[in-house]
Amino acid sequence: MDTTEFLIKLILVISVFGISLLIAMYSTYAERKVAAFLQDRLGPNRAGPFGILQPVADGVKMFMKEEIIPANADKFLFIAGPSLMMLTACMTGVVIPWGGELTIGRNTFNLQITDVNIGLLYIFGVVSIGVYGIMIGAWASNNKYSLMGGLRASSQMISYELAMGISIIALVMTTGTLSTKEIVEQQSSWHWNILYQPLGFLIFLVCAFAETNRTPFDLPECETELIGGFHTEYSSMKLGFYLFAEYINMFISSAILATLYFGGYNFPFIESWGLSPNAVTIIGTLLFFGKIFFFIFFFMWVRWTIPRFRYDQLMNLGWKVMIPLALFNLFITGIITLWRNGAF
Amino acid sequence: MTLTVFYLLSALSVFSGLMVVLSRKAVHSVLYLVFCFFTIAGHYLMLNAQFLAAVHVIVYAGAIMVLFLFVIMMLNLNLAAEAQKTPWIKISAVILSGLMLLVLVASVKGAEELSAAQPQNDIGLVKNIGNILFDKYLLPFELISLLLLSAMVGAVLMGRKEPQPQNE
Numbered sequence: 001m002d003t004t005e006f007l008i009k010l011i012l013v014i015s016v017f018g019i020s021l022l023i024a025m026y027s028t029y030a031e032r033k034v035a036a037f038l039q040d041r042l043g044p045n046r047a048g049p050f051g052i053l054q055p056v057a058d059g060v061k062m063f064m065k066e067e068i069i070p071a072n073a074d075k076f077l078f079i080a081g082p083s084l085m086m087l088t089a090c091m092t093g094v095v096i097p098w099g100g101e102l103t104i105g106r107n108t109f110n111l112q113i114t115d116v117n118i119g120l121l122y123i124f125g126v127v128s129i130g131v132y133g134i135m136i137g138a139w140a141s142n143n144k145y146s147l148m149g150g151l152r153a154s155s156q157m158i159s160y161e162l163a164m165g166i167s168i169i170a171l172v173m174t175t176g177t178l179s180t181k182e183i184v185e186q187q188s189s190w191h192w193n194i195l196y197q198p199l200g201f202l203i204f205l206v207c208a209f210a211e212t213n214r215t216p217f218d219l220p221e222c223e224t225e226l227i228g229g230f231h232t233e234y235s236s237m238k239l240g241f242y243l244f245a246e247y248i249n250m251f252i253s254s255a256i257l258a259t260l261y262f263g264g265y266n267f268p269f270i271e272s273w274g275l276s277p278n279a280v281t282i283i284g285t286l287l288f289f290g291k292i293f294f295f296i297f298f299f300m301w302v303r304w305t306i307p308r309f310r311y312d313q314l315m316n317l318g319w320k321v322m323i324p325l326a327l328f329n330l331f332i333t334g335i336i337t338l339w340r341n342g343a344f
Numbered sequence: 345m346t347l348t349v350f351y352l353l354s355a356l357s358v359f360s361g362l363m364v365v366l367s368r369k370a371v372h373s374v375l376y377l378v379f380c381f382f383t384i385a386g387h388y389l390m391l392n393a394q395f396l397a398a399v400h401v402i403v404y405a406g407a408i409m410v411l412f413l414f415v416i417m418m419l420n421l422n423l424a425a426e427a428q429k430t431p432w433i434k435i436s437a438v439i440l441s442g443l444m445l446l447v448l449v450a451s452v453k454g455a456e457e458l459s460a461a462q463p464q465n466d467i468g469l470v471k472n473i474g475n476i477l478f479d480k481y482l483l484p485f486e487l488i489s490l491l492l493l494s495a496m497v498g499a500v501l502m503g504r505k506e507p508q509p510q511n512e
Contacts, residue, residue: 075374118470121398128406132378135410139371139417147417154410161407178470 008109016113018092024247025055027296031247034300062240069196074140077280081137082234082241088130089248095119096255097181099265099285102278111285112181117182120168123256127164130249131157134230137242141233149229150220150313155309157211159318164207166326169202170333171260184264189271192263198282199329201261203322208253210318212246215303262291284322350390357383370416374409381405393468 029044029051036043043050070079099111099216116122131154143289187193194201210217219229228234231242239287258264265284275283309317360380367373381404388397467473477485 074369077371116394118394118398120404121395125398125401125406128402128410131406131410132413135413135417136375139413151417154414158407158410328484 001010004107005109008107009113012095012111012113016098017090020090020093020248020251022295024244024253025059027250028058028244029055030296031300034297035304036302037153038301044094059240062237065236067236067238068233070142073233074141074142077136077140078233079238081140082238082245084132084136085130085133085245086241088126089245089252090128092123092252092256095122095180096252096259097184097264098279098288100281101279110181111281115179115181115182116242117177117179120172120178120183121262123180124165124168128161130211133242133245137234138230141230143233145227146169146230146232149232153213153230154301156213156219156314156318157218159315160207160210160217163203163318163326164211165320166323166330167197167203167207168260170200170326170330171197171204173330173333173337180259184259184266187263188266190263190268192261194261194265197261197329197333199325200333201235201257203326203329204261205257206322208257209302210314212249212253213284214246214250214299216306216308217314218254250296250299251292254292254299257295258288258291264288314333346390350387353383353386353387353390357387370419374413377412378405378409381409386470392470395470395473396468417505 030055032053033043034043044054047053047057069075095112095116097110097112097115101108101110134153134157135150138146138153141147150253171183171193172178174193175186177183177186183193232240234242265281265288267284267287271280357380360376360383363376364373364380367376382399385397385400385405388394388400
């Protein structure tokens with residue numbers, strides 16, 4: 001790897017990191033505005049024009065608050081919990097193809113940090129270790145409400161991971177690759193995977209809601225039963241990290257949904273416009289972000305429309321509906337794949 | 345460079361492996377074990393076995409250890425409630441682990457030394473593993489899946505609630 005390549009990768013890493021944080025920051029603002037819109041209110045409008053500086057004000061407030069570590073808490077793990085949560089939230093962006101190829105001078109480079117040939121498994125691995133941040137923080141707080149919240153979160157995430165994994169397997173059976181880049185390239189023009197895997201997409205979407213602990217699956221922090229859930233004992237920026245990580249997760253989940261099922265940076269008829277390759281790449285990236293913003297809006301729309309489940313309903317949905325459905329989808333996909341390869 | 349990374353990873357895995365045994369709190373032991381699994385996944389990556397590394401993290405760190413942590417947090421083990429061990433248990437534990445050590449040393453001693461794995465070999469990539477598993481070792485692979493299925497059925501059977509007699 002020569003110096004230019006290294007520099008380009010470095011710029012790419014930093015910009016993906018920065019963009020994730022920026023989008024997560026403004027998702028908090030968007031969430032309040034969407035909530036206000038759905039409830040016929042105005043929402044935040046005091047800080048700056050249209051309240052646009054509200055996330056900055058919130059951030060400053062979080063940093064300025066007194067930091068409390070409970071006397072009986074496990075100090076190291078208490079700090080490690082939110083840190084891990086942020087770490088796993090930021091890790092997935094590495095394998096997402098943010099765009100096609102850009103040519104500057106003689107150098108051509110990909111708008112993807114790394115194209116490992118196990119991209120999907122990497123995403124799944126990061127998702128599966130994401131639960132540690134919550135569990136460690138919950139246990140280290142030494143508070144029974146925190147522990148209950150943590151246990152709820154982890155059992156919920158484990159349950160929905162299974163259905164998510166099976167829906168990904170069905171997707172891999174149709175695409176025949178684990179590399180995110182190749183999956184996006186196969187979906188050129190209108191061949192989006194949503195058309196081939198509608199049921200798989202539905203399962204993946206529901207599981208993405210459960211994995212990010214968003215309503216209607218936000219039982220881990222159910223205020224009426226568990227005070228604040230796993231972050232009951234947290235204050236100041238450590239609480240901020242937990243809340244913020246949820247928004248980063250939401251952004252990354254939206255990016256994954258757009259990548260796997262909605263064609264990533266592809267868009268129908270973009271080839272027929274007769275644009276230069278660089279322009280196509282830039283438009284593709286912008287469209288990709290458009291798709292991501294749509295999914296983020298969808299997450300918020302659902303949050304302010306649907307009430308949360310009861311815990312046994314959530315478990316029933318996970319084990320008795322989602323997993324059989326995912327298996328059924330896998331079965332159908334297998335039969336169709338065999339049929340298309342001329343087995344019958 | 346590669347050698348440095350290898351020594352660093354090995355030192356970390358030995359350290360975390362020791363800490364699993366030496367930690368006073370059960371939750372810390374579990375977390376050190378998780379860390380140990382990550383360092384072993386790092387070793388897989390250094391052998392260019394990306395698939396194994398990813399599956400190792402997903403299955404062990406992401407699923408099995410989470411369940412471990414789950415159970416240990418529920419039990420809420422602490423030092424005061426630790427079961428008292430009689431001398432007999434201690435002595436038999438020492439003898440058994442000594443025998444285990446003997447077996448391990450004997451098996452390692454008899455092993456022939458292989459040359460260090462070439463970083464260029466790509467046997468650990470998804471395609472090659474898939475080809476080997478579903479071609480050469482198809483029967484054992486399917487048998488293992490049957491074994492897992494039967495274990496799962498057994499677990500469900502044990503976890504099932506006994507039907508209550510209806511005669512009150």
